[in-house]
Amino acid sequence: MSVAITGTGLFTPPHSISNDDLVFSFNTWVDAENARNRDAIERGEIVALGRSSSEFVEKASGIQRRYVMDREGILDPKIMAPRIPERTQDEQSVQCEMAVAAAKKAFEAAKVTADDIDLVLVACSNMQRPYPAISVEVQAALGTRGFAFDMNVACSSATFGISTAKDMIAAGTVKRALVVSPEICTGHLNFRDRESHFIFGDACTAVVVERLDDARSDDRFEILGTKLVTRFSNAIRNDFGFLNRAAPEHRDEPNKLFVQQGRKVFKEVSPMVADLISGHLDSLGIGPSTIKRLWLHQANGTMNDWIAKKVLGREVAKEEAPSLLHEFGNTSSCGSIITFHAHRADLAKGDVGVVCSFGAGYSAGSVVVRKA
Ligand SMILES: CC(C)(COP(=O)(O)OP(=O)(O)OC[C@H]1O[C@@H](n2cnc3c(N)ncnc32)[C@H](O)[C@@H]1OP(=O)(O)O)[C@@H](O)C(=O)NCCC(=O)NCCS
Secondary structure, eight states: OOEEEEEEEEEOOSEEEEHHHHHHHHHHHHHHHHHHTHHHHHTTSSOOOOOOOHHHHHHHHOOOEEEESOSHHHHOTTTOSOOOOOOOTTSOOHHHHHHHHHHHHHHHHHTOOGGGOOEEEEEOSOOSSSSSOHHHHHHHHHTOOSEEEEEOBTBTHHHHHHHHHHHHHHTTSOSEEEEEEEEEGGGGOOTTOTTTTTSBOEEEEEEEEEEGGGOOSSOOEEEEEEEEEEOOOSSEEOOOSTTGGGSGGGTTSGGGSOEEOHHHHHHHHHHHHHHHHHHHHHHTTOOGGGEEEEEEOSSOHHHHHHHHHHHHTSOOOGGGSOOOHHHHOBOGGGHHHHHHHHSOTTOOTTOEEEEEEEETTTEEEEEEEEEO
C-alpha cells in the first residue's frame, strides 16, 4: 500500500534577528564582562572573552538571520534569553499554539479537516513540559480523533515522525496522521556561547501523511521508503532534565543548554548522512541520477554542499539542494521540512527527491519521495 505526504504547513515566528543585531548584543555583554574582570584578566587569572563577528557567522554557517519567538529578551545583554511568560492551565501552551497554526495550514493544503486525522505526533527537540503530552493538547485544540503522542529524536524528530506515521498507516493502525514540530530552539540556546550563539532560530512545521488512495490534494508525494539510523555521540548534548533538581549545585551550568563540538559534528555526521542516503537509494533501486532534489537538514551550508556532492557524485546546483539557512538559521527538526515546504512546487509528476534530517544522537532520517 502506498503512503504519501499530501500537505505541509509552516508557522513563522513574528520577529527576526539579523547577525549584526545578535553580534552587537553578544559583544556588548563580552565587553562588559571583560571590563568587570579587568584586574583578574591582567593578572592572568582569567582569559578575556572573545568577541563574535557577523562575517564569521555567515562564512562558517551560511546564516544571515533567524526568526524568534521573542526578540527583546535575546538581544538584551542583561538577559540574553527569550522571555516567554508562563501561561495558566486554561491557556494554550506556546508549543501547542505554534503547532495549531502550522497544522491548520497543512490541513488546508491537504484538503482535510481535523476530523479526518486520527494520529497527532508532536516530534521535536524539546517539549516545554513532560506531561500531559503536548501532542494530546494539540489533539484537543484541533479536535482530531484517535490518539497522540510526543517523540524526540532531536534534529531528526520530523523524519522519524514521518517514518512512524507511514508505518502506522501502512499497518492499518491509523488512517491519517499529522506530524508537527514546534521548535523553540532559542529556549535552549546559550546566547553567551561564542561558538554557538548564532546557530538557532524558531519555527514550526506540519505534515499530513495518509494513504495515497485517500489523498484529496494534487500536491502528493508518495513515500517510496524511509530509513533511520542512530549512533551514540556526546558531540551535541543538552543535560537539562528532571534530575537537575536532584543535583542542584550543577543546575544552572552551561551544559543545561545546547552544547556542541561543531567541527567534530561536521566531520562525523557528513559521511554518516551521505552513506545513509546512498545506501537507502541503493536499497530502493534508485540511481543518484534520478534524484531531482535533496531537502537536507539546515545546519550548515558547506556541510550540505559536501553531502549533496557525495550523494549525487557531481557538482550540485543550489536549486537541487535548496537552503533557507540565510533566513531561518538552524530550526532543528523543522529544517529539512521547511525546505521541502518551500521548494517542491516546480517538481513534475514522477520526480524523485530525498528529505533528510540529521543531528544529535547522532541521528539521521532519510525519506525518499516521488511526486504522484
Ligand atoms: C558551528 C560551526 C558553524 C562552527 O564553524 P567552524 O568553521 O567549525 O568554526 P570553529 O568552531 O572551528 O572556529 C573557527 C575559528 O573561529 C573562531 N570563532 C568561533 N566562534 C566565533 C564567533 N562567533 N565569531 C568569531 N570567531 C569565532 C574560533 O575561535 C576559531 O578560531 P581559531 O581558528 O583562531 O581557533 C560549524 O562547525 C558547524 O556548523 N558544524 C556542524 C554543526 C551541525 O551540523 N550540528 C548538527 C545539528 S545541531
